[in-house]
Every structure is written in structure tokens, then in C-alpha cells.
Amino acid sequence: MITLTRTGASENVALVTLNRPNALNALCRQLMQELSETLLTVEKDDSYRVIVLTGSEKAFAAGADIKEMAKLEFADVFQNDFFTNWDTLSRITKPVIAAVNGFALGGGTELALMCDIVYAGENAVFGQPEINIGTIPGLGGTQRWPRFTSKSIAMELCLTGDKISAQDAKEVGLVSKVFPTQQLVSEAVLLADRIAKNSPLIVKTVKNSVNSAYETSLNQGLQIEKQLFHSTFATNDRREGMTAFAEKRAPKWTSN
Ligand SMILES: C/C=C/C(=O)SCCNC(=O)CCNC(=O)[C@H](O)C(C)(C)COP(=O)(O)OP(=O)(O)OC[C@H]1O[C@@H](n2cnc3c(N)ncnc32)[C@H](O)[C@@H]1OP(=O)(O)O
Numbered sequence: 109m110i111t112l113t114r115t116g117a118s119e120n121v122a123l124v125t126l127n128r129p130n131a132l133n134a135l136c137r138q139l140m141q142e143l144s145e146t147l148l149t150v151e152k153d154d155s156y157r158v159i160v161l162t163g164s165e166k167a168f169a170a171g172a173d174i175k176e177m178a179k180l181e182f183a184d185v186f187q188n189d190f191f192t193n194w195d196t197l198s199r200i201t202k203p204v205i206a207a208v209n210g211f212a213l214g215g216g217t218e219l220a221l222m223c224d225i226v227y228a229g230e231n232a233v234f235g236q237p238e239i240n241i242g243t244i245p246g247l248g249g250t251q252r253w254p255r256f257t258s259k260s261i262a263m264e265l266c267l268t269g270d271k272i273s274a275q276d277a278k279e280v281g282l283v284s285k286v287f288p289t290q291q292l293v294s295e296a297v298l299l300a301d302r303i304a305k306n307s308p309l310i311v312k313t314v315k316n317s318v319n320s321a322y323e324t325s326l327n328q329g330l331q332i333e334k335q336l337f338h339s340t341f342a343t344n345d346r347r348e349g350m351t352a353f354a355e356k357r358a359p360k361w362t363s364n
Contacts, residue, residue, distance in 0.1 A: 109139040110146045116158075121300040122150040123293070126163040132170035133163045135194070135215045139173075144196040151200050154363075157304035157311070159200065160296045161223060162207040163216075165289055168232070171214025174241060191246055198222040198248070201312050203303050207296035208232045209289050213271070218247035221256065224315060226282055227296045228274035229289035234282065235271035255322050257281050307345035307361040 113123040124146055126133040133139070150156045163169055184190070197204060197219060206220040209229035217234045220226050228234075236249045244250065245266060253262035257280045264270065277283040287295045303311060313336050320332045340346040344364050352359035 109136075110142040112146050112150065114156075115160075116297055116304060117301045118304060120155060120157040120304050121297055122156040122159045123297065124150070124159055124161050126161075126169055129164060129166075131173065132167035132211055133216070134170050134173040134175075135219075136173035136176050140194050144193045147196050147200055151202060154308075157202065157308055158300035159202055159204045160207055160293065160300050161197070161204055161219070162293050162296070163209065163212075165209045165229070165231070167210040167216070168206070168208040168212040169216030169219060170211045171216050171237070172246075194247055195222065201315065202308075203300075203311060203315055205296045205300055207293050208234075208274075208283075209292055214238050214245065214249075215247050218245060218249045218252070220282070221248055221252040224318075225284055225299065226277075227292060227299070228277060228283045228286050229292040230274055230286060231289050232274035232277065232283075232286075233271045234274075234277045235269060236266045237269035237271070239267065240269040307343075307349070307359075307363060309343055309345050309361075309363045310340060310349075313340060 109126070109128045111125045111127050113125070115121050115123045124143070126139065126143070128134065128136070128139055147159070150159055180190070203225070204223045206223035206226045208220050208226060210231055210233065212220050212232060212234050214237055217236060220234070236245050236253070238245050250262065250266055253265060261280050265272070272280075274283060274286045278286050285295070317333050317336045321329050324332065345361050348361065349359045
């Protein structure tokens with residue numbers, strides 16, 4: 109249900125594709141287990157620098173598998189901590205770009221919210237329709253929407269289940285760029301290539317620092333940023349980057 113393809117100009121981009129076409133990539137337990145394992149494989153493999161997560165042109169993911177969930181009782185989901193490991197994506201330290209075409213509903217939108225950068229195809233549709241089936245978002249929708257956009261947007265989406273277009277998602281700040289559907293994945297890989305050219309060590313530090321903005325007060329976040337900035341001065345890559353600039357040559361990163 110998941111395919112992993114090595115791609116990019118330097119073959120260091122992991123293209124991870126959700127591939128369950130008969131159910132519009134609905135997130136069943138097996139798919140999420142495979143996704144988690146694939147992401148952890150890529151995370152551990154230094155030959156991959158950046159991850160692009162995508163689905164099909166029709167669906168990024170139509171949400172958690174409703175037919176699978178329909179049979180469950182409170183005791184099943186509570187005692188087995190349903191959704192354990194479904195948020196592996198949010199713990200990956202390499203940059204993750206979501207390339208979203210088609211339906212990204214419920215858990216599909218929530219997967220996109222866990223990514224670092226979201227690119228969307230013109231046909232993308234986002235939303236949190238859980239309320240229509242008598243439940244609420246459970247993979248971060250009620251928490252990440254207000255942090256990444258606003259309370260009003262979060263409330264409106266989660267209370268109505270309304271769907272929004274790629275362009276609307278860009279206007280509210282979920283999506284950074286919108287592309288024609290068929291160009292989307294190649295544009296996401298081009299972006300991944302640009303990120304992959306930088307020092308992996310410093311890329312990881314940037315991701316760490318930006319993410320701390322969502323976990324801390326402004327003053328704590330500024331303190332973390334300053335400490336991380338100082339820490340780059342303990343790296344060869346910082347020395348190499350500044351030396352290469354002064355010597356008018358391209359830097360050679362060693363990631364130490
Ligand atoms: C914590 C997270 C919670 C959640 O994520 S809850 C789930 C939130 N998601 C939703 O509520 C969306 C459910 N799906 C839909 O509303 C519709 O689908 C769409 C609007 C996305 C697409 O409609 P159309 O183009 O008419 O396709 P189709 O015939 O409905 O779907 C094709 C096959 O895919 C299955 N499917 C779609 N979404 C799900 C899903 N979320 N869980 C399980 N199956 C799904 C259908 O049932 C059907 O299958 P078959 O051909 O066997 O009838």
C-alpha cells in the first residue's frame with residue numbers, strides 16, 4: 109500500500125506514495141503501519157535527504173478508513189490506543205514535503221498538517237469531515253489548524269465538515285504553493301532537490317528550530333533559536349559554508 113521510490117537530481121529524495129486506489133487511499137491500519145515503517149527506514153538511511161509524501165491524482169488520502177472504524181467500540185480504541193504510531197510522520201527529523209492532489213480529508217488533511225511544507229495540485233480538496241460521521245479529528249486536526257492558521261478557520265472547518273479548495277488552503281496558510289495537478293509531484297521533487305543541496309546537519313537544525321515555535325512561548329523559542337544558532341558554530345559545515353562564500357566557491361558539506 110506504500111511505495112518508496114528514490115528520485116531527485118542526486119537520487120537522494122525519497123518519494124513515498126500512498127497506494128490504495130480502491131479506497132481513495134483511506135488510512136487503514138495496514139497502510140499506516142507500512143507508512144510508519146517506510147518513514148522510519150528513510151529516516152535511518154543517510155542517503156535520503158528529503159521526503160516527498162504523495163498519493164494519486166484523485167486522492168492524497170480520503171481519511172481514516174471509516175469501514176474499519178465502524179466496527180470499533182470505545183474499549184477497543186481506548187485500550188489499544190487507536191492511532192498509536194499514526195503520527196510517526198510528525199517525529200521524522202528530515203524535511204517532509206506533502207504533494208497533495210485530490211481528496212485530502214480527515215486524516216488525509218491531518219497527514220498534510222504533519223508535513224513541513226505543503227504543495228497542492230489545483231484539484232486538491234482539504235477538510236475535516238469527521239463531524240459528519242459523529243466523531244472528531246483525532247490525528248491533530250483540532251490542534252494544528254488553530255496553530256497554523258486561526259481559531260476561526262479551525263472551528264469553521266471542524267464544526268461544519270466543509271471542504272476547501274487548494275486555493276482556499278493557500279489563502280489560509282496551510283499550503284505554500286498550488287500547481288497544475290500533473291506538475292505537482294515534479295515541482296515538489298524540485299523543491300526537495302533545492303533543500304537536499306544544503307547541509308543535512310543544518311537542515312535538521314532549521315527544522316528543529318522552526319518546530320519549536322509551535323511548542324514554546326516566543327521568548328523560549330527565541331532562546332532555543334539562539335542556542336541552535338550558536339551550536340552551528342561547533343560544526344564544520346558552518347565553517348565550510350562561510351569560508352566557501354568568502355572564497356567564491358560552492359561549499360562541500362560533510363555533515364559534521
Ligand atoms: C482521525 C481521523 C478520522 C477520519 O479521517 S474520519 C474519515 C474522514 N473522511 C471522510 O469522511 C471522507 C469519506 N469519503 C467520501 O466522502 C467520499 O469517498 C469522497 C468525497 C472522498 C469521494 O467520493 P467519490 O468520488 O464519489 O468516491 P467514493 O465512491 O465515495 O469512494 C471510492 C471508494 O473509496 C471508499 N472510501 C472513500 N473514503 C473512504 C474512507 N474514508 N474510508 C473507507 N472507505 C473509503 C468508498 O467507500 C468507495 O469504496 P467502494 O467502491 O467499495 O464503495
